[in-house]
Amino acid sequence: xxxxxxxxxxxxxxxxxxxxxxxxxxxxxxxxxxxxxxxxxxxxxxxxxxxxxxxxxxxxxxxxxxxxxxxxxxxxxxxxxxxxxxxxxxxxxxxxxxxxxxxxxxxxxxxxxxxxxxxxxxxxxxxxxxxxxxxxxxxxxxxxxxxxxxxxxxxxxxxxxxxxxxxxxxxxxxxxxxxxxxxxxxxxxxxxxxxxxxxxxxxxxxxxxxxxxxxxxxxxxxxxxxxxxxxxxxxxxxxxxxxxxxxxxxxxxxxxxxxxxxxxxxxxxxxxxxxxxxxxxxxxxxxxxxxxxx
Amino acid sequence: xxxxxxxxxxxxxxxxxxxxxxxxxxxxxxxxxxxxxxxxxxxxxxxxxxxxxxxxxxxxxxxxxxxxxxxxxxxxxxxxxxxxxxxxxxxxxxxxxxxxxxxxxxxxxxxxxxxxxxxxxxxxxxxxxxxxxxxxxxxxxxxxxxxxxxxxxxxxxxxxxxxxxxxxxxxxxxxxxxxxxxxxxxxxxxxxxxxxxxxxxxxxxxxxxxxxxxxxxxxxxxxxxxxxxxxxxxxxxxxxxxxxxxxxxxxxxxxxxxxxxxxxxxxxxxxxxxxxxxxxxxxxxxxxxxxxxxxxxxxxxxxxxxxxxxxxxxxxxxxxxxxxxxxxxxxxxxxxxxxxxxxxxxxxxxxxxxxxxxxxxxxxxxxxx
Amino acid sequence: xxxxxxxxxxxxxxxxxxxxxxxxxxxxxxxxxxxxxxxxxxxxxxxxxxxxxxxxxxxxxxxxxxxxxxxxxxxxxxxxxxxxxxxxxxxxxxxxxxxxxxxxxxxxxxxxxxxxxxxxxxxxxxxxxxxxxxxxxxxxxxxxxxxxxxxxxxxxxxxxxxxxxxxxxxxxxxxxxxxxxxxxxxxxxxxxxxxxxxxxxxxxxxxxxxxxxxxxxxxxxxxxxxxxxxxxxxxxxxxxxxxxxxxxxxxxxxxxxxxxxxxxxxxxxxxxxxxxxxxxxxxxxxxxxxxxxxxxxxxxxxxxxxxxx
Numbered sequence: 001x002x003x004x005x006x007x008x009x010x011x012x013x014x015x016x017x018x019x020x021x022x023x024x025x026x027x028x029x030x031x032x033x034x035x036x037x038x039x040x041x042x043x044x045x046x047x048x049x050x051x052x053x054x055x056x057x058x059x060x061x062x063x064x065x066x067x068x069x070x071x072x073x074x075x076x077x078x079x080x081x082x083x084x085x086x087x088x089x090x091x092x093x094x095x096x097x098x099x100x101x102x103x104x105x106x107x108x109x110x111x112x113x114x115x116x117x118x119x120x121x122x123x124x125x126x127x128x129x130x131x132x133x134x135x136x137x138x139x140x141x142x143x144x145x146x147x148x149x150x151x152x153x154x155x156x157x158x159x160x161x162x163x164x165x166x167x168x169x170x171x172x173x174x175x176x177x178x179x180x181x182x183x184x185x186x187x188x189x190x191x192x193x194x195x196x197x198x199x200x201x202x203x204x205x206x207x208x209x210x211x212x213x214x215x216x217x218x219x220x221x222x223x224x225x226x227x228x229x230x231x232x233x234x235x236x237x238x239x240x241x242x243x244x245x246x247x248x249x250x251x252x253x254x255x256x257x258x259x260x261x262x263x264x265x266x267x268x269x270x271x272x273x274x275x276x277x278x279x280x281x282x283x284x285x286x287x288x289x290x291x292x293x294x
Numbered sequence: 295x296x297x298x299x300x301x302x303x304x305x306x307x308x309x310x311x312x313x314x315x316x317x318x319x320x321x322x323x324x325x326x327x328x329x330x331x332x333x334x335x336x337x338x339x340x341x342x343x344x345x346x347x348x349x350x351x352x353x354x355x356x357x358x359x360x361x362x363x364x365x366x367x368x369x370x371x372x373x374x375x376x377x378x379x380x381x382x383x384x385x386x387x388x389x390x391x392x393x394x395x396x397x398x399x400x401x402x403x404x405x406x407x408x409x410x411x412x413x414x415x416x417x418x419x420x421x422x423x424x425x426x427x428x429x430x431x432x433x434x435x436x437x438x439x440x441x442x443x444x445x446x447x448x449x450x451x452x453x454x455x456x457x458x459x460x461x462x463x464x465x466x467x468x469x470x471x472x473x474x475x476x477x478x479x480x481x482x483x484x485x486x487x488x489x490x491x492x493x494x495x496x497x498x499x500x501x502x503x504x505x506x507x508x509x510x511x512x513x514x515x516x517x518x519x520x521x522x523x524x525x526x527x528x529x530x531x532x533x534x535x536x537x538x539x540x541x542x543x544x545x546x547x548x549x550x551x552x553x554x555x556x557x558x559x560x561x562x563x564x565x566x567x568x569x570x571x572x573x574x575x576x577x578x579x580x581x582x583x584x585x586x587x588x589x590x591x592x593x594x595x596x597x598x599x600x601x602x603x604x605x606x607x608x609x610x611x612x613x614x615x616x617x618x619x620x621x622x623x624x625x626x627x628x629x630x631x632x633x634x635x636x637x638x639x640x641x642x643x644x645x646x647x648x649x650x651x652x653x654x655x656x657x658x659x660x661x662x663x
Numbered sequence: 664x665x666x667x668x669x670x671x672x673x674x675x676x677x678x679x680x681x682x683x684x685x686x687x688x689x690x691x692x693x694x695x696x697x698x699x700x701x702x703x704x705x706x707x708x709x710x711x712x713x714x715x716x717x718x719x720x721x722x723x724x725x726x727x728x729x730x731x732x733x734x735x736x737x738x739x740x741x742x743x744x745x746x747x748x749x750x751x752x753x754x755x756x757x758x759x760x761x762x763x764x765x766x767x768x769x770x771x772x773x774x775x776x777x778x779x780x781x782x783x784x785x786x787x788x789x790x791x792x793x794x795x796x797x798x799x800x801x802x803x804x805x806x807x808x809x810x811x812x813x814x815x816x817x818x819x820x821x822x823x824x825x826x827x828x829x830x831x832x833x834x835x836x837x838x839x840x841x842x843x844x845x846x847x848x849x850x851x852x853x854x855x856x857x858x859x860x861x862x863x864x865x866x867x868x869x870x871x872x873x874x875x876x877x878x879x880x881x882x883x884x885x886x887x888x889x890x891x892x893x894x895x896x897x898x899x900x901x902x903x904x905x906x907x908x909x910x911x912x913x914x915x916x917x918x919x920x921x922x923x924x925x926x927x928x929x930x931x932x933x934x935x936x937x938x939x940x941x942x943x944x945x946x947x948x949x950x951x952x953x954x955x956x957x958x959x960x961x962x963x964x965x966x967x968x969x970x971x972x
Binding site for chain 1: 346365366373375376377379381384392393397440444
């Protein structure tokens with residue numbers, strides 16, 4: 001827009017308009033920032049200060065006790081070892097689940113886009129529905145299945161569940177990306193004597209970096225942030241951090257320690273926030289280009 | 295080098311027939327061009343030869359071996375694609391040697407082969423670049439290089455020049471012709487560019503609706519089209535089709551031509567028109583057969599000079615196209631640019647019917663074969 | 664696929680040509696097989712299973728005594744379910760409307776060659792990276808009546824400021840709306856911003872040459888061309904709304920009473936803690952129905968659109 005105003009003297013009205021624009025943007029930005037700032041401030045106060053001060057009043061001195069407590073000794077439901085074990089559980093679930101679902105998605109997308117066979121498009125449509133079903137419809141049958149497989153209440157079980165219901169999305173991402181690869185590339189490679197896996201490994205994967213980054217980020221945030229599967233399918237000591245956090249916040253032995261709650265919440269949010277801050281550019285690009293454009 | 299036999303090849307998807315029994319056989323070292331409008335099945339035929347698509351019926355033989363059910367990699371074929379299909383993550387060198395690597399050729403031999411191809415195509419200086427760093431013409435060369443490196447029995451070219459600009463296209467066309475002369479390779483080449491077809495081919499197969507309409511040398515196809523479709527498809531500007539009444543003069547059928555005056559044109563094979571006297575047929579006359587009066591042709595048997603009214607002129611440099619109207623059909627004439635022809639004026643033009651062809655108006659069937 | 668499998672088994676296809684049983688030809692199908700099986704079983708199979716259970720009187724464990732539509736009748740006579748469904752209507756409607764409005768507005772504002780666009784975009788979008796549990800925890804603290812926003816305003820001098828929505832059964836649902844909007848609106852903004860950036864620049868120039876003001880250009884030219892983005896955003900937001908479970912769990916835990924329950928929470932509570940598997944399954948099927956009502960037209964238009972390309 002503004003290139004239209006270049007070379008034109010900006011009038012007073014324009015200036016007022018710009019100031020109003022910036023004001024609105026900054027006010028809105030503070031709305032988005034406020035909860036995080038409040039969490040951070042609260043986590044650094046002691047309980048007394050929380051009681052006497054207000055949300056935005058700064059702590060007189062920095063207290064890191066609440067962070068230590070949240071990490072290693074706060075009570076979450078039955079046990080009192082902080083959220084650190086659950087934080088590690090989450091990693092144990094997320095890392096294999098992300099890797100397996102991304103790999104499967106890549107191969108599926110490769111087949112659906114470049115090795116079409118009768119029924120592959122129909123299957124893709126069926127899979128697409130899988131992206132959108134409310135998981136409530138599969139909760140109970142899945143709980144029974146995990147029991148039969150002997151992986152109920154284990155991190156393995158959660159990895160399995162996340163892979164099963166993540167593959168729809170990862171396939172969608174890769175399929176949309178590979179749609180733009182000309183089929184002639186595969187034909188050329190076949191004539192050159194390369195087979196199914198050679199083509200995938202030597203020609204397709206090397207150009208897939210952008211979509212791999214996007215998929216990994218997406219899956220990482222989805223699985224890390226999951227609560228429903230965590231609460232439905234995990235045992236006491238295999239809970240992911242979101243479930244533990246919720247237990248911690250909703251456990252009330254004696255006085256409510258908001259500073260510990262907040263510290264725990266920030267800890268639980270850190271990995272995804274870090275991913276977002278460091279790789280957010282790809283995340284946005286991928287969400288808008290890959291996920292949404294059918 | 296190998297011969298190629300396409301024996302009654304049919305291909306259908308469900309109830310749609312894409313190829314309706316194609317029969318083509320080409321000798322080792324021959325350059326065959328497939329032309330036809332889009333959707334005529336030429337790309338499907340190409341993919342079938344390569345083994346990238348299964349055929350429903352029929353056989354394909356390369357070097358007398360039945361390869362109908364052989365997988366693409368075992369057919370010893372190389373293909374140059376319209377989009378070039380260069381592997382984007384590999385350098386030019388890797389692109390060229392990939393096929394050799396897949397066939398487990400030792401590294402040292404591959405290097406020698408890459409060098410040979412690079413020298414031949416003058417892409418030596420590009421070997422370490424990625425496809426994205428190349429211009430369109432360079433990519434085209436690399437794509438050819440990739441095909442040449444394996445020294446296959448058969449080359450397939452799928453509209454290889456259609457993504458190049460006009461000047462480069464002419465250059466590469468010449469280059470391909472030279473390569474074919476030099477290497478004597480068997481080539482099947484798909485194009486929709488008729489100049490490419492005319493200049494490169496030993497033989498041309500004109501396809502339409504999954505059928506070969508005519509298979510012959512470029513000159514045969516140009517001078518002696520099998521039917522209305524082939525006549526209209528080959529040649530630019532296209533052949534003029536003039537609805538013409540067959541009249542009898544002194545017992546000989548002739549073709550009536552009405553401009554400002556009415557004349558009767560003689561036809562080389564009048565006997566083929568015997569059954570059509572009094573009826574209207576389509577006269578096919580190439581633009582270069584309607585010219586300004588040329589003294590050296592004066593008095594030849596099938597030459598008639600008459601008046602026409604100029605509607606539009608299109609100077610093309612070497613020639614000027616004159617648009618006029620005869621028998622209520624718009625026609626193109628090719629004249630010398632020096633010949634005075636102004637829009638609206640009435641000028642004399644010479645109709646040479648020695649190479650004219652006639653068609654049935656309804657079926658498009660050639661009447662004088 | 665069934666017919667193809669049959670063909671391979673017989674070793675001959677209809678046309679009588681020799682079958683090719685080379686492994687390479689089957690590779691694409693082989694590698695897809697696990698996903699196909701898992702999808703058929705774990706999505707469609709389970710859907711059917713849950714549907715079957717919804718017609719039984721299953722309580723703590725699945726049983727197969729069919730009782731027809733009894734569970735659905737019970738469901739819609741259940742006050743808690745009606746509250747949950749009403750809540751979904753209020754929550755979903757407001758959440759979607761506000762997110763769309765905020766998203767579009769912010770995207771247009773950010774599209775005005777704003778100096779710190781990158782930083783602002785990051786700030787608007789970061790909540791999307793956070794779990795709903797964390798969001799719920801944070802807002803629970805912000806909105807709590809004793810130490811939260813209310814106290815801050817009073818301390819700032821607004822003596823009569825009252826903000827106890829979290830404890831008010833009639834207002835608690837709006838707390839969910841606030842927190843959910845906070846989390847998801849930045850994402851909608853990103854969608855629209857990407858859409859705006861994709862609008863053909865010549866279109867905008869043409870509109871300006873035609874004398875349209877910036878406002879008119881947006882209203883008449885640019886926004887109408889973003890219809891597909893609207894559609895995508897709508898589907899994604901309704902999807903988030905319908906399966907919202909964790910936000911309720913963390914922010915209100917359904918309370919006070921069950922005044923802030925959403926269908927997802929109802930389903931979970933009845934299936935896993937209240938031993939009402941049949942009823943829970945029926946509620947899950949109703950949720951599925953809601954999603955399909957939105958999804959089917961969307962997918963239909965998407966797939967049809969693709970065919971046109």
